[in-house]
Amino acid sequence: MSANLILKAASIITMDPARPRAEAVALDTTTGTIAAVGSLAEVQAATPGAPVEDLGRAVLMPGFIDPHSHPLNGGMVTQAPAYWIAPYHDAPKYATFAAVQAFWKQLDASLPADQPVVCNGLDRLLQGAPELDNTDLDAFFPTRLAVVLDNSGHEAYFNSAVIRANWPDGKPPADPTGARYGRNQDGTSNGRAYETAAIFAAVGKVLTQAIPNPLRSGALWYKLMAENGITMTTEHTYQTDLLKGYIALSAVPDSPLRLAMYHMSIEADCGDPVDTAPAPKDRLWKQGIKLWADGSPWVGTIASSFPYLDNETIRNAKIPIGPGGESMLNYSRAELDQILDQFTPLGWQFAFHCNGDVGLDVVLDAYARALANHGLLGIDHRWRVEHCGGCRGDQFVRAAALGVTISLPPFQFIYWGDLLDGTMFPSNIGSQWVRAGDAVKSGTPVTFHNDGCVSPPVPLLNIQAMVTRRTPSGAVHGPEQAVSLHDALKAHTVHAAWQLRREHDLGSIAVGKLADFVELSADPYTADIEKLTDQVQVRGTWSGGKKVDLRAFILQIEALEASEHQHLVLRAVHKRCC
Template sequence: MSAIKIIKASNTIITMDPAKPRAEAVAFDSETGVILAVGDFKDLCTKFPDVHTDDVTTVKVLMPGFIDPHNHPVSSGATTQPPAYWIAPYVTRETNGKKEYPYKTWPLVEDFFRTINGDEKIPHDQPLIFNGLDRMLQGAPELRRDTLDNYFPDRPVLVLDNSGHAAYFNTKLIEGNPDTFPDKKPIGNPTGGSFGTYTAEDQKDDNKLVVGESNGRAYETPAIMSVLNKAQLGLAIPNALRSAALWYALMAKNGITMTSEHTYGANMLEYYVALAKAPHSPLRVGLYHMSTDTSGEPGDKLEYPSDSPGLEARLWKQGIKLWADGSPWVGNLAASFPYQDSKTVNDAQIPRDPGGTKNLNYTPAQLDAILDKYVWMGWQFAFHCNGDVALDVVLDAYQRALVRYGRLGTDHRWRVEHCGACRGDQFARAAGLGIMISLPPFQFIYWGDLLDGEIFSPEIGSQWVRAGDAVRAGARVSFHNDGSVSPPKPLLNIQMMVTRRPTSPKGKVHGPEQAVTLHDALMAHTMNAAYHLRRDHDLGSITVGKLADFVALSDDPYNVHPEFISELEVNGTWSNGKRIDPDAFVSNFPDDSTSPTKPHPHLAVFRRCC
C-alpha cells in the first residue's frame, strides 16, 4: 500500500481556503501528515498513479478539523468523568429511548445528593467531587458548609460551580485538610483568590457557627485548587489520565482535532505528554500557562521529556493566561450594569449592584507588572474578561504595554476571552490594537432566554455574545466551549451564532442583529481559531502544504436549514493523516479505579473558566 492516501467526498470538501473553497478530493502523505494535492478525484488519481483502491476513503462531506481554542481538557475530564459526578443542568441521559435531564433543577440535585450519600458501596473516606452546579439555571442557593453537611454529614464533599469560579465544600473535607484550614479557619487568601468565612451575621441566624471559620466557599482558581490536599485529590480522582482521555474522546467525537489548555500549570506536563504520545491521540493542544502558577515559572519554555521527541507539533506552550474578572453566573463579573430584581437572580443570591471595578482581580499597576514580566519573552497573552468594565481595563493595559514595548502594529495576537457582556465599540478598539477575540456561544446557548430580561435588562441580555458586532468591527473572531462549562459541541456553537435561538422550549430569537453568516461561524472554529493558536500556517484549512487534520460530516452545513446544523453527524476525524479511533485511544488508559490506587500529586485539576 502507498503512503499516499486520498479522501474522496461524495458530496463536497469545504476547504476553508478562499483560493479553492470547494473540492472533490484531497491527497496526503499518511507518514508525514502533509497535504499534497486538493482538487478533482480523477486529477489526483492521475497525479498519484501508485494509489490503490485500498488507499482511498470515501466520505460524504469533509472539512478541516474543528478547533476549540479555549478549553481545559485534563481538568474537565477529571471533574466530569467517573468517579466524579457531572451534575450540570444540560447533562442528559437516555432512559427507554427518551432523553432526560436528571439534574435540571435544584430539587433533582438534592435528591441525587441523598442517593449518593446513601450508597454504601462508596467508602466513607473517599472525597466526592460534583461538578456543574448552576445557581441560575437550576435555581440553587449559594451553598455553604453547613448546607452541605445536611446532605453529607460523614463524607468529604466538594461541589464545583459550573462557572469554575466558585467551589463549595463540607466540614468533613475541611477537617481532612488542616494545611489549608487549621482549626477549620482558612490560612489566608491566596493572590487572585479568596475563601469565605462565617460572620457575626451568620452566627445570629445559627449560634453553632463560629465566626472566622471557613463557611465552605472558595472563589477563583488559587483558592479552589487548595481546597483538597494531595491525598484527598488522589482518592477523589484515582485515574486522572483515563478521565482526561475520556474528555479527549468526547471532543474528538464532536469533530475537534485541536484545542488548548487555558489553565496550564507546570505540574500538568506529564499528563499532557502521556496523552499526546498515546496511539490514536485525537487532539493537538496549545498550553496557556497561568500567571498565578506556583508549580513552575510561567515564563519558562516547555521542556519535553527526553524520551518524547517530536511532540512539538502536538503539544506546545503558547502563552500566558490571566483573569480580569469573574463570572456572570456567580455575580463577580466586572460590569457597568446591574442585575435584574428577578426570581432567578434572587434565588441564586446574586448581588444586584453593578460589579464595576470592585470585581477586578488585578489593579492596573498589577496588570502592568505582569505584562512587563512576560512581554519581552514573546509569549502571547490571553485575558479572561466577561464584563465590559473588565475589557476596558484590559485593553488599557494591553495598549500601554504595546506602546511601551513597540509592539503596536506587530503580529502579537494577544487575546481576550469570553467578552459576553462586551460592546461593539470595544471590539472595534480591540481590533485596532490587533487583539484577538474568542467568544463563548455557550453563554448564549444555555443562558440566552434568562439573560434577556430575567438576569439582565433586555437591552443588555438580548445582545449577549455580540458576535455580529465583533465581525463587523473587523476582528478575527473564534468560538470556544471552555471545558466542562459546556459540552464541546462546535456544530451547536455554529448553529446558535447563525440563528440566535437558544436551546430551550421557548425557542425565542434574541438579538438577531448579533447573528453571523455561516461562513463566519465556520471560520470561527477553523481558520480563525487556528490563527488564535498561531497554527494557521499548517492547520485550519485544507490547503496543500498544511497538515491533514480533518472532520467528516453527514451533510454539507450549507445544504441544511440553519436550525438543524447541530444535528449533522460527525462521521470521524483524522489527525496528521491518520484516522482517529477515540475508543481505542481511551483503551490506552485502563479503568483501574476499583483497584488500589496511588494519589496523583502532580495534577492541578481545578480550574477557573467562564
C-alpha cells in the same frame, strides 16, 4: 508530492478560498500531510498509484479547533468517577435542583459506604439551587466524604465528614491570600470555600481519594472533544505541574488532539520556554501567557458598567446588584502595565480573560500602552481577549485597530441566554450577550470556544446558535448579532488556526498542510441551520492523515502508570474561566 492514500468524499469543504470545494484529497500518511486536493481525477493524476478510500456520503472539513479549553482539569471533575451535574449535561437529569437532590439520594444509597463523592457543575442560577452548606449536604451524604463544585469554578461546598477530615476542631486556618473559607459565628467551617487556594485546601484530600487515575479522566475529555469533531485545542490555565500529564496524553500513538498551552501569569516561571519532549512539537507546545481581568457573570464578579436586575432569581443566587465596575478587576492598571512590560519582550502571545465592558476598556488601554511602548503597533502580534460576553461593539472595533483578536463564548448565550435577557440584565444588555455580529463586522478574526469543562465541547452547536441566535428553549435573542454560516465555520477552523499561529499547517485543507479532518454525515451548507445539530453529525476525525482510534487511545493511556500522575488531581479545581 508523494502520497499513499486518497480519500474520496461526497464533498470536501476546504475552507481555502483558492479552492473552496473538492472531491478528493491525497495524503502522505508517513508525514501526515496533504499531497493533493481536487477532483478525484486530478488527485489521481497528481499521485499515481495511491489507493482510494471512498467515504461514501461523508463530507470532510478541516478538523474543528476549540481555541480555549482546560482538558485535564475538565476531565478530572466531569468524567467518571466524578459526576457532572451541570444542568445542560444529560438533560433533563440535572435540570433543576430538585432533580439533583433526587440524584444525590440515589447515589448515596448505591455506592459503597467508604467511597467519596465529587460532583461538579451545580448552578445556582440555572438550577435554582441555594448556596449550600455542610448541613445541606449532610442530609444527602451523612457519613461519606462529599464535595460539590459550583459551576462557576469559584466556590466549593462540602459536608461535615470533609470538615472533620480536614480540621479536627472544625475550624479552618487563616484565609489564604485571595481566597476565603465560609465560617459559622464560632469560627467553625460552614462547608463552603471560595476561590482557588481555599478550595484546594478544603477538597484536595477528597479529590485524591475519589479520582485514582486523573490522567484517564483527562483522556476521557480528549475523547469527548474528538467525538465532537475537535482536532486541536488549548490549555488556558497551564501550570508546570500539568506538563507531565499533557506530555503523556500527547505522546501516545493515537492521541486525538493537538494542544497549545497558555501559562498562567501568576506562575513564577510563566515567561520560561517549555520542553514538551517526547511529545511531538506540532502536537504539544507553549503558546503564550494567560491573565484574568475580572470574574464570572454567574456569580456577579464581572467588571461591568451595568447592574444586574433586582429580582428573586438574582437575590436567591446571592449576586450583588452592582454594577461592579473596576472594583471587580483582578489587577490594578499599574500591575497590568508591569506584567506586560516584563513579558512582552519575550515574544509570548497574551490571552486575557474578560467578561465585562469596563474590564475590556482597561485591558485594551493596557494593551495599547504596551504595544506602543514596545514598538509592536501594526505588528502581527495576535494578542488575545477571551469571552467578552458583556462587551460593546465599539470595543471590538478598537481591538481590531490594535491587532487584538477576540475569542467568543457561544456557550454563555446557549445555556444562559434566556436568563441573561430580562432576568439577569435588561434586554438591551442581555439580548446582545456575545456580540458575534459586531465582532465579525469589526474585522478582527473571531473564534468560538467552549471553555471546557464549563460547557460541553460541541462546535456544531456553537455554530448553529451564533447563526440563528436561538437558545435551546426556542427563543431568539438579539438577531442583529447573528453571523453567516461561513463566518461561524471560520471561527472554528481557519480563524482558530490563525489565532493559535498554526495557519501555515492547519485550519484548511490545502497542499502541504497537516491532514487533520472532521468527517461529517452531511454538508452544513445544505442543512437547515435551525436543525444543524440534528441533521449533521460527527462520524470521526483524522489527525496527521490517520483516522483517530479513540478506543486505542484510551487503552494506551490506561496502560500508563497512574500513580505518576496522581498530583494532577490537586489541579482539578483550579480557576476556570467561564
